[in-house]
Structure formats: structure tokens, C-alpha cells
Amino acid sequence: MISLLGLDDAYHAPWFIALIALFALSLVLCSLRRLALFVKEKKTIVLPEEDRLLKMDLHSYIPEKDFSETLGLLARRYRLALGDGQGAVLEKGRLSRYGVFIIHASIIIILAGGLIGLLFGYRGFVTLKVGETKDRLTLRGKSPAEVPLGFALTCKDFKVNFYPTGEPKDFVSSVEIVENGKAVLGKEIRVNEPLSYKGIRFYQSHYGSAPVFFFNVGGEKVALMEREAFRKNSLLLMVARYESRVHDFGPGVLVAYLDGGEPKATWFLKNVDRLREQDLQGVRVSLNDIQEQLYTGLEASRDPGVFVVWAGFVFILFGLYVNFFVRHRRIYLLKVPGGLLVAGTALRNRGDLDKEFKNLLEEIHGHTP
Amino acid sequence: MAIHHKILGVATLLYLLVFFLHILYFSLKKEKALSAIWITLYGTICIHTLGLVLRWIESYRMDIGHVPLANFYESLIFFAWSVTFMLIVMRKKIPYPVITMCASLASLFLMGYASISPSVDRSIQPLIPALQSNWLHIHVITCFVAYAAFVISFVCGLLYFVEWKGVVPPKEVLDNINYRSVIIGFPMLSAGILTGAVWAHYAWGSYWSWDPKETWSLITWIIYALFLHARLVSGWREKRIALISIIGFMSVIFTYFGVNFILSGLHTYAT
Known part of the structure; x- marks a missing residue:
């Protein structure tokens, strides 16, 4: 009701x-x-x-x-x-x-x-790890959807400054706009100082840290976050879940992949040699490292009515x-x-x-x- | 105890003195007491301003410099200042000591609450990133000047229902002062909401988020808009107008205090 x-x-x-x-x-x-x-x-x-x-x-x-x-x-x-x-x-x-x-x-x-604004605008967000580049934003709403930006956004650096009292003083994301493979604009986004490019505004909204998983997939080095997918040849894999302690074996990630259209999952444990490296669909996959990394949360919105x-x-x-x-x-x-x-x-x-x-x-x- | 706390303490005592001078005036009915009231009020606002300025300077000495308009304590102190400021602005229009008495009592209450209540943090806190903007000043100032004008409107609305010959001014005079304070308060509240919206656009990414404070300020705005329409279009006067001004002020109180204590939202740093 x-x-x-x-x-x-x-x-x-x-x-x-x-x-x-x-x-x-x-x-x-x-x-x-x-x-x-x-x-x-x-x-x-x-x-x-x-x-x-x-x-x-x-x-x-x-x-x-x-x-x-x-x-x-x-x-x-x-x-x-x-x-x-x-x-x-x-x-x-x-x-x-x-x-x-x-x-x-x-x-x-x-x-x-x-x-x-309601008809022609949208509101979403982009989360970027330091060094990461994204060319789409996630829309807010009941069913999250992605929208292409028309350009790419790279986070060059992210810093949090604190007052001596321990309260946050400043969040700064140094970002770069990349268009057609060329960096066209560099700017620092702070709270109260958004970046506006081609009608889309990026606001410093929040930040946090999340574990990043460093894999070697068939000789290629890949850094993935939870729920992030990666494709190599015929292999499509995704980090489904992270556990800081799997029984007594230390940190591990549950990796989901497709086996002939059938979803399957297997645990990779960083500290167990036998489970650190596995063959998935004939591709050698190994979990090399798990690190906590800062990410910046940017609100992104387009509002032609403003x-x-x-x-x-x-x-x-x-x-x-x-x-x-x-x-x-x-x-x-x-x-x-x-x-x-x-x-x-x-x-x-x-x-x-x-x-x-x-x-x-x-x-x-x-x-x- | 820092010097600005002492100065603001003196200002609080002066508001008490202003109240007693009014009592003196009503018992003696001497013109001298009336001029003493105004001289004390002018003196009080000077001391009050000095207290604010010293707090401002102190924040720079602490290396977290910002205008003292950033937390609940500072807003209470500034609210009290705005009420006195509004009395001085409207001095010629309100030559009735009972109005200045009620308004100064409101200032006294705000100052007292700010300095006594254990739930109010009186220390100077560093400015969180969201508040680091020049829109802070204009937004807070316009809002509190509006609130102060609504205090005077509320006082007129309440006094309308008080029968006390020789103390309470005639009803049509109260009605007129009520209207005059609302035509100051309403544009100021509008400016406060609009500057807040512009600021929100730069800080939060949206000029309107239906945050409880935003919603309640809009409700307050609509009530005073009804006040103006009732008076100017439907020709309502006196009793019904007095009632709307009382309801409007209840909404102001809820926008200022209630939202902070009961509902949480983007404005939570004001508690």
C-alpha cells in the first residue's frame, strides 16, 4: 500500500x-x-x-x-x-x-x-580507485543502470587532509578528463568545488577504502574490486565475495566464472599455495596480492535546467x-x-x-x- | 574560559538588564526609562557583536579560522543578535516597549539556552568540508534575519490576544507591525532558501534534495506566503492574521530546532 x-x-x-x-x-x-x-x-x-x-x-x-x-x-x-x-x-x-x-x-x-532537469537530466555516481579510469557512471534509482559519459575520467590521486583534532578538513580527488585517448583537462575536485565538463558535473561526495585483488590472468596483470568482472579470451570471471579469513587459511576470494554458460565458483586463498593458482577454462589464474586501497566517490549529475x-x-x-x-x-x-x-x-x-x-x-x- | 565566552556572558546579562528596564518603564512610565532601554539595547548589540568578532578572531588563532556561523551554538548566538538587529532596524516602526521587551526576552532565552544547556557544544569546531564555502555566510545571515523578523511578527501575533490597556498597543497597530515584519522576513527567507539551493548545487550536486530542513523551510515559506495572500488578496486582518503569524512561527521553530533534534538529514551539522 x-x-x-x-x-x-x-x-x-x-x-x-x-x-x-x-x-x-x-x-x-x-x-x-x-x-x-x-x-x-x-x-x-x-x-x-x-x-x-x-x-x-x-x-x-x-x-x-x-x-x-x-x-x-x-x-x-x-x-x-x-x-x-x-x-x-x-x-x-x-x-x-x-x-x-x-x-x-x-x-x-x-x-x-x-x-x-527531471526530463533531460540524471543523477548518478562514479567510484574511482587511484589510477583507475572509467567512461561510464552508475545511475541512482531502483534498478541501477550505467550511462556512458562520452569521455573518460581518471583518478590521478586522492587525498584526505585532517585537522589536528582529527576531523576531516579536505577531500581532494585529482582527476583528468580523457577524450579520444588524450588528456584534455586536469582538475582537483573538492567538496564545494565540483568539476563541470560537457554538461556533466562531478562532486566530491564520499571516499572509502576497499580491498583490491591483484590477479595474474593468463600472464596479464589485473586489479579487481569486489563484484568487478574481467574477460580474457573465452574466460569471463568476476570477484563474487571477499573474506578476510576463510576458516584458518587467511584471506580469500570467491571467483565466479562461466563454464559453457553454466555459472561456477571457486575459492582462491592467498596463503594456500594449492589454491592460489588455478586453471579456469584453460587459463592460468593466480591471486597475487590483496591490498586495501582508497577510492573516491564522486556524485555525477547532468541538469540542463539549472x-x-x-x-x-x-x-x-x-x-x-x-x-x-x-x-x-x-x-x-x-x-x-x-x-x-x-x-x-x-x-x-x-x-x-x-x-x-x-x-x-x-x-x-x-x-x- | 575564553574571552569571547565572557563577553557573550556580559551580553546575556545586558539582555536581562533590558528586560528589567522595561519592567521599570511599565511601573514608572517615565520617558527617561524608555531612552535608557534603547541606549542599553544599542550597547548590548555592540557587546554582542564584539563577542562574535572575538570568537571569529579566536578561531583564526586556533588555525581553524571561520565565521562564527557554523554550529548550533553559534547559530543560537547569531539568532539572538539578529533579533536585536531587527529591533534596531524597525525601531521607528515599533515605538512600543512591550514589543521590544518580548523580542529581547527571546534574545535572552536564546543566549541563556546557548550558554547553559548541557546539550550545546560551545567550543569552536573546525569547519567540515561541506561548510567551507562563501555561501555559508549569505545563507545563514539571510535565514536568521528572516527568523528574527518572524520573531517580531510572532510577538505581535501573541500580543494581539493580550488585553492590557496602556501596555499593549492597539490591535490595528499590532496588525500593521506584524505585516511590516513579515514583508521583511518573507523576502529574507526566500533569499535564504535560494542561496541555500545554490550552495547545495555546488556542495551536494543538487539544488533541491527534499532534505527535512529544506522541506520544512518550504513549509514555513508557504505559510508566510498564505499570510501575505490572505492579507493582500482576501483582505484578512487582525485576528486571523495574528493566528497565521503564530502558526508560521511554530513552523519556524520546527524548521530551526525540530528538524535538528527529530529528523536527520544533510543539515545535521547544525545540531
Whole structure:
């Protein structure tokens, strides 16, 4: 039941993704409606009648001032939205009206980036012993699969540095990218310093040590780790299991091989001469040595949506700023008998418009041509 | 005991002093007590900052230099600092001593918990590899400034249900301060989550991993987004808004403490 509902992996369950899709759809619809509203509103900016201006919190009558001169003064600070010879509407911070739209659109962009990553990206890992080269990564998931990288990755060196207190200070994998047999790029991968090559990123994730088995297979020297397979002519063998102590005979490995399509297994014991060297399918195989070797665990991922997500992040922060901290205000100027009528309203984020309006009036009063 | 511990101890005592000065103000109602409160608060943040700086310097002397924002103790101390910082930023908007009193009590609690609790490791620890990044500073600072703003919002939400004439400001004023602190906290929390995501991309290989801390910060973010929508779109005011701010802060508390103690995840070094 739990796995049917996807509760063991709720964030990838179909119902969860459907919920997010529904959320995105409602965001799109809300944003479109709001945008339509703004476009309409922008078209219908009107200069209110005198009695309505007088009802505004901030208004003032200015006698004996020239209309066009005052308008010129106001236009230095505000954008002219509407104007004829009799009156004008000026405004500032109109962007604030679009804040909500920017925020919601950014969330859609971020979700789209996430979707791109989900559809065209993957996450996996590569484990490399020092000196080892691999040209494929193992995907994470319920059924592990391998994906070719399109190039090869060699681990030249791996180091762990410790603080005097014994805690790890630094994990460093020195790696080399090999393409068509040529080393094209060398880099040190550290935690917080991934390597990016052809859209695939490699992150230092973990490290460990594992026994490595040194075989001589028909005259060829081979180093294998547990569960690693090797083919020589018609012989396919794999290290199936490692035991540090097989009864009293010391360390040994169970080697599996195919005998005419039939899987078989035999123990190789390092300290027992008779069992150190055996003939498998007519090939002489001997276990020469077993050594603990450090390996580095690199996370590998490809996510073409990441820059879309970054763009969404930048937009949403901009949107939040604009929405909450940019004030949208309008100043109205109307010619009345004997002078001018100035009024102001804050349409969003009222803030200190009172102070601003006072300063504005002082400027108009004090202005002499 | 290192000098920075002593200085931070002094800061803790100063928060206690701030609390007593508030009591003094409420009993005497003298303007002088009010200015004493603010002078002490300014002094406290100076001492508090000094303590943080000395701890920073001390870490360099120990050869494991890093900003004191790296473990649970340091985050508690910085949380308390952020609350005081937020009070000073919003000073003009909150001329009500009862709010500064409650917020300073929160700082006092955080400082006290940090210095007394046996479960908090107060030593300077070296920075583990995952934390060695410049994103650490911006991520932690934005998150805790957001938390601090939500402390003020929470205080307003709680005070809304307290009837005490002459001490508790009028309800519509509380409602307005509540909103003002959320419009600081919400963008800051957004910035905190986003910088965390960018950092996670570079450190862990994925900008979002549904780590418990990430998930809970998203839940908190959604609650405050609901707060803003309820207020700005549906026109909710006062009582219901106060309730959402209380629920939002519960979620902040769970994101900060609960996730560390109850759920394990990628953020475990913060315990």
C-alpha cells in the first residue's frame, strides 16, 4: 500500500507531481489574469475631477503658479503618464504593480527548470580507485543502470587532509578528463568545488577504502574490486565475495566464472599455495596480492535546467523587492481658477509619501523661474 | 574560559538588564526609562557583536579560522543578535516597549539556552568540508534575519490576544507591525532558501534534495506566503492574521530546532 501510494518516495510519486502541476497551472492562470488587469488599468489612467482630488489625503492648493512650469518641475522626478494643457497625471514606481506578476512568473520558471532537469537530466555516481579510469557512471534509482559519459575520467590521486583534532578538513580527488585517448583537462575536485565538463558535473561526495585483488590472468596483470568482472579470451570471471579469513587459511576470494554458460565458483586463498593458482577454462589464474586501497566517490549529475532555475531565483528576488519595497505613487496636477491643485496618492506601499509630498510642495513654492 | 565566552556572558546579562528596564518603564512610565532601554539595547548589540568578532578572531588563532556561523551554538548566538538587529532596524516602526521587551526576552532565552544547556557544544569546531564555502555566510545571515523578523511578527501575533490597556498597543497597530515584519522576513527567507539551493548545487550536486530542513523551510515559506495572500488578496486582518503569524512561527521553530533534534538529514551539522 505504502509503495502503491508512493509514500516511500513521496516527492517523486505521480500524485505529488500532479499536485505541483496543478499548482503551476493555477499560478499561470492567476498571473495572466493579473497581467490583463494591469494592461487594462494602464490604458484607463484618468485625471480625476477637482472634488475627488480634494478628497485625497494629500492635496494642496497652490496659488499663482504657472502650470507648464510646475509640470516641468514635477516631470524631473516623476514620469508623465497623462497630460493636456489643463491637467496631468505623473507617476513613479509603476514597476511595483508588476511585482506580484514577476514573483509568480518566477515560480513558474523555477518549476519549469526543475521539470527540464527531471526530463533531460540524471543523477548518478562514479567510484574511482587511484589510477583507475572509467567512461561510464552508475545511475541512482531502483534498478541501477550505467550511462556512458562520452569521455573518460581518471583518478590521478586522492587525498584526505585532517585537522589536528582529527576531523576531516579536505577531500581532494585529482582527476583528468580523457577524450579520444588524450588528456584534455586536469582538475582537483573538492567538496564545494565540483568539476563541470560537457554538461556533466562531478562532486566530491564520499571516499572509502576497499580491498583490491591483484590477479595474474593468463600472464596479464589485473586489479579487481569486489563484484568487478574481467574477460580474457573465452574466460569471463568476476570477484563474487571477499573474506578476510576463510576458516584458518587467511584471506580469500570467491571467483565466479562461466563454464559453457553454466555459472561456477571457486575459492582462491592467498596463503594456500594449492589454491592460489588455478586453471579456469584453460587459463592460468593466480591471486597475487590483496591490498586495501582508497577510492573516491564522486556524485555525477547532468541538469540542463539549472540555469533556468537560477534565472527564476534572480527574478523572484527582484520581484519580491519590487513588490514590497518599491512604492507606486501618483501625483495629480490640475489647473483651477487662480492657481493649481496638486494631489498625491500611494497606490502601493504607502511608506513615507506624506514626507515626500511635503518636500514636493516646498519645492514648488520655493521655485522661481 | 575564553574571552569571547565572557563577553557573550556580559551580553546575556545586558539582555536581562533590558528586560528589567522595561519592567521599570511599565511601573514608572517615565520617558527617561524608555531612552535608557534603547541606549542599553544599542550597547548590548555592540557587546554582542564584539563577542562574535572575538570568537571569529579566536578561531583564526586556533588555525581553524571561520565565521562564527557554523554550529548550533553559534547559530543560537547569531539568532539572538539578529533579533536585536531587527529591533534596531524597525525601531521607528515599533515605538512600543512591550514589543521590544518580548523580542529581547527571546534574545535572552536564546543566549541563556546557548550558554547553559548541557546539550550545546560551545567550543569552536573546525569547519567540515561541506561548510567551507562563501555561501555559508549569505545563507545563514539571510535565514536568521528572516527568523528574527518572524520573531517580531510572532510577538505581535501573541500580543494581539493580550488585553492590557496602556501596555499593549492597539490591535490595528499590532496588525500593521506584524505585516511590516513579515514583508521583511518573507523576502529574507526566500533569499535564504535560494542561496541555500545554490550552495547545495555546488556542495551536494543538487539544488533541491527534499532534505527535512529544506522541506520544512518550504513549509514555513508557504505559510508566510498564505499570510501575505490572505492579507493582500482576501483582505484578512487582525485576528486571523495574528493566528497565521503564530502558526508560521511554530513552523519556524520546527524548521530551526525540530528538524535538528527529530529528523536527520544533510543539515545535521547544525545540531
